[in-house]
Amino acid sequence: MSQKYPTYKGLNLPEVADSVLKKWDAENVFEQSVDNREGNPPFIFFEGPPSANGLPGIHHAMGRSIKDIFCRYKTLKGFQVKRKAGWDTHGLPVELGVEKELGITKEDIGTKISVEDYNNACKKAVMRYTDIWNDLTRRMGYWVDMNDPYITYDSKYMESVWWLLGELYNKDLMYKGYTIQPYSPKAGTGLSSHEINQPGCYQDVTDTTVVAQFKMIDGQSTPFGIDRDLMFMAWTTTPWTLPSNTALTVGPKIEYVVVKTYNQYTFEPINVVLAKKLVSYQFNKKPYVLAESEEQLDSYKEGDKQIPYSIIRECLGDDLAGLRYEQLLPYAQPYQDSEAAFQVITGDFVTTEDGTGIVHTAPTFGADDAKVAADAGVPGLLVLDDRGNPVPLVDLQGRFTSHMGEFAGKYVKNEYYDDGKVPQKSVDVEIAIKLKIENRAFRVEKYVHSYPHCWRTDKPVLYYPLDSWFVKVTSVRERMMQLNDTINWKPESTGVGRFGKWLENANDWNLSRSRYWGIPIPIWTSEDGTEQINISSIEQLKAECDISVEAGIMAANPLESFEVGNMSDDNYSKIDLHKDYMDQITLVSPSGKPMNREADLIDVWFDSGSMPYAQWHYPFENKEMIDGNKSYPGDFIAEGVDQTRGWFYTLHAISTMVFDSVAYKNVVSNGLVLDKNGQKMSKRLGNAVDPFETFDQFGADATRWYMITNAQPWDNLKFDTDGLKEVQRKFFGTLYNTYSFFALYANIDGFDPNTHTTEYKTEIDRWILSKLNSLVKEVDGSFDAFEPTRAGRLIQDFVNDHLSNWYVRLCRKRFWVGDITEDKMAAYQTLHKCLNTVALLGSPIAPFFMDQLYRDLNGNETTSVHLADFPQIDENAINLELEAQMDIAQRTSSLTLGLRKKERLRVRQPLQKIMVPALDPEFAKNLLQVKDLILAEVNVKELELLQEGSGVLVKQIKPNFKTIGPKYGKQMKAITALVNQMTADDIRSVETNEGWTGEVDGTLISLDMADFEITAQDIPGWTVSSDGNLTVALDVTLSDELKSEGIARELINRVQNLRKDSGLEVTDKILLTLDTNEVIQDAILSNKQYVCNEVLATDVQFGAVGSDALVTDLVEAEDAKIDLVKQ
Secondary structure (H helix, E strand, O other): OOOOOOOOOOOOHHHHHHHHHHHHHHHOHHHHHHHOOOOOOEOOEOOOOOOOOOOOOHHHHHHHHHHHHHHHHHHHOOOEOOOEEEEOOOOHHHHHHHHHHHOOOHHHEOOOEOHHHHHHHHHHHHOOOHHHHHHHHHHOOOOOEEEEEEEOOOHHHHHHHHHHHHHHHHOOOEEEEEEEEEEEOOOOEEOOOOOOOOOOOEEEEEEEEEEEEEEEOOOOOOOOOOOOOEEEEEEEOOHHHHHHOOEEEEOOOOEEEEEEEEOOOOOOEEEEEEEHHHHHHHHOOOOEEEOOOHHHHHOOOOOOOOEEEEEEEEEEHHHHOOOEEOOOOOOOOOOOOHHHOOEEEEOOOOOOOOOOOEEEEOHHHOHHHHHHHHHHOOOOOOEEOOOOOEEOOEOOOOEEOHHHHHHOOOEOOHHHOOOOOOOOOOHHHHHHHHHHHOOOEEEEEEEEEEEEEOOOOOOEOEEEEEEEEEEOHHHHHHHHHHHHOOOEEEOHHHHHHHHHHHHHOOOOEEOEEOOOOOOEOOEEEEOOOOOEEEOOOHHHHHHHHHHHHHOOOOOOOOOOOOOOOOOOHHHHOOOOOOHHHHOOOOEEOOOOOEEEEOOOEEOHHHHHHOHHHHOOOOOOOOHHHHHOOOOOOEOEEEEEHHHHHOHHHHHHHHHHHHHOOOOEOEEEEEOOEEEOOOOEOOOOOOOOOOHHHHHHHHOHHHHHHHHHHHOOOOOOEEEOHHHHHHHHHHHHHHHHHHHHHHHHHHHHHOOOOOOOOOOOOOHHHHHHHHHHHHHHHHHHHHHHOOOHHHHHHHHHHHHHHHHHHHHHHHHHHHHHOOOOOHHHHHHHHHHHHHHHHHHHHHOOOOHHHHHHHHHHHHOOOOOOHHHOOOOOOOHHHOOHHHHHHHHHHHHHHHHHHHHHHHHOOOOOOOEEEEEEEOOOHHHHHHHHHOHHHHHHHHOEEEEEEEOOOOOOOOEEEEEOHHHHHHHHHHHHHHHHHHHHOOOHHHHHHHHHHOEEEEEEOOEEEEEEHHHEEEEEOOOOOEEEEEEOOEEEEEEOOOOHHHHHHHHHHHHHHHHHHHHHHOOOOOOOOEEEEEEEOHHHHHHHHHOHHHHHHHHOEEEEEEOOOOOOOEEEOOOOOOOEEEEEEEO
């Protein structure tokens, strides 16, 4: 007879995935899952586009698993879920990779290689690993439409981005400004504030710091009554900016003092000015000591181990304003308004937390410096280059200019040098040495501080004056915060904290990038800057080109072949909107002036933030997708937590500014995937995990299940292959074995769920079906709340603890009987329903195995589980009282078996009694209902219910610091005191109520059972264990009678195994002969009838046995020989 239910030689998850993939391909299951839901409500998902110029890692498998889970779940729930793939193709990662391959730098573009050839190389490189990414997508079961992806370098996509920029321009949300911005010399471009706030950008570095001495110009009247030989002390962690100093900033209301002392490097007498509060900070280090007398101060001489100091005058910062000082490092003067430079000014941002309370101010290299200097009329130190353009003393490569004497051409950061060319001394060290020699350094020392680095080159950034286009984020900041409050963040703390705090302090968005491969800023400006036009479409650009041709500015229209209104791909392939083409276009202003395009590209993050609209070529095509809310706003997005200042931010910013709407309603921000030791994975450390090797060894299902159930998506995951093995064995192995058990007997009996039906159900059937429906409800709620970890763990616990370890184990004999009785039919029907439902519930997380399980259970003609509907909840089947009773039975049995294991008492050894305290009448009633089941499970004769206050068990309670601390850290001490004072009645109350709620120090505190550690003291002859509010005491005293019965049970076990090995039929009678010691003989004789009945023996005899008898141990090693003869 052919098998209705397929059976397998073993569990092989990689083979399952390969087999199911072939079926998906043959049946177009993904396409069906979308098409079959046509007309149903949409569930809108946005794919955060990866860049295919790099290889995927295991963290990509994690992120894509999260996305896939909710799309599959919503499909099961009846939604139509379209998933358009995408490729992020522009930006620094691509350009830097190409430059490395070609052996060039940014400065070589346009000279050694044309911009056109360079961009073509970028276009080729960016899609290099597309096939590998597609393979990852396919093999991990991530369903997304790879056949029609959006590509950010596509002309249609770029045109939509231009339209969005046009909307911002027309709303006066864009402006051009010359400001101090983060700048990456190694990347050759400015960066936005959200880019340098990506995780890992701020790194601890050890720099040479200097407390410099700025000498006041003699002859000025000062509040100290000293008109010469006065030094202002200012501290800096960036000595390379000292040549660009043009001001010293003091706090207007801060108290300053003059300190008389000696310089520790030159030993010359000095009078230094600094904040009064910071005197101890600067002078409490060797070799300085407070002078006890004027004589001690005056008697100092070079070579003394201690240098005395004395405070002689004080004043407020306002009194110092306007005092002039000598330029510290006079390599160059400001090219204009130099007479206003080198003076003391005031600023409210000055603090006395560290340093000297006097801020070295270099307006060309700091935004705060630039503002305070401009307010005071102090110029930045700009000089004229060879072309007469004002420039800083540091060029765009991070080198000092020719104006800097012996420092000219040197990089200001050693990290900018090529490998092997790094000098022994950085310019910071060289400047510090110079200042020491010139009596202009009070202190030089190493200092560890956090410094921003470029997110792509991993090199330090500079704050640099740049002419950039900005988006006025600050003007919509409040609205962005309001809309953010409506978004469901998982976890909530990211939306309120990391993202919300970022929005509160959001700066205007620096849109300009001085690069070549990206979307050009579509603004053309006349040379004098008086006239300007923003281009929002190719149609507009073509029309403006016609005007330019008519005016004689251009000889021909480069867009002549483009057909306006023709949205075909062929038509759009005729044009290229990249820099090398757009920079050839010169437009004409209304007054007839030529207009050239603004040179920069836009921030690549604007590209990806535009995807909700640009993926549909909105508004030029598919207007209904956005205007009709068919594909906007997104119902769900998911990416790494680092995207809070990347894609999450730019999506939100663009949507707020252009559409006054959220871009997405629900967002899951997943954490990092670390190695098993908690280290970040990298090729350098050799701890990176190859996702393809992982799939080959463990299968995509186990990988996905492990990553989702091991930790919440938003927590960091410590990836450990031992955990994968555990998931393979414990969950998938258990589920596979449960199905195999079902299939074995169902095939023998020819069970058909469609014909073998019955309304009859035993109590254990009703229990497992109640648990099953409760599971459906809880899993549905978890997926709906975007909590896949909880959903996976619920399914896992149901399969392992309830279905396999309890229901199937306790019902095995029902499947073993010969005929299909009504009871057997009910068991088949119940187990089939459970397995079928588990396949549906688990399919979003483990799409391959659950699909095979579903098809195996329902026949080869059955369509995929991913085309089915989510299980319906049968509320009538849910019996919470029955679930509570069985839960007590399971937990009590588990605690008792744990105590047996602790005491090394085998389960076959009967014990006399267990005692369980009654928490309340309801608990007592439920426990007695399952009393016989518990006693049979744990092989104990009696169960005694201890009434409240019996005093038999003494309990102790302690707070669980690990769980309470993160929730109530401030109240931890008070909570600890409260818990330590709890009485026996208080402990009972905690157990009965499954927690404690009350007020502590004016704060409402809610603690659950996990927040307490409740233990019970052992009683002589007994052993005690607790699980939450349940306590079990086990009598471990063994009487002779119990020992004898235990020996008899061990014998029965050995004989039953011997019967199987001997090939006997289950009904065959035997004669049993034992050769053993007197103790075992007495035990068997006292239980002879019981033994005979269990093993179908006509008699048990004692004496010599043949050489082929079974040698075994019943009490001690090899203490019995067993022989049996068929009767």
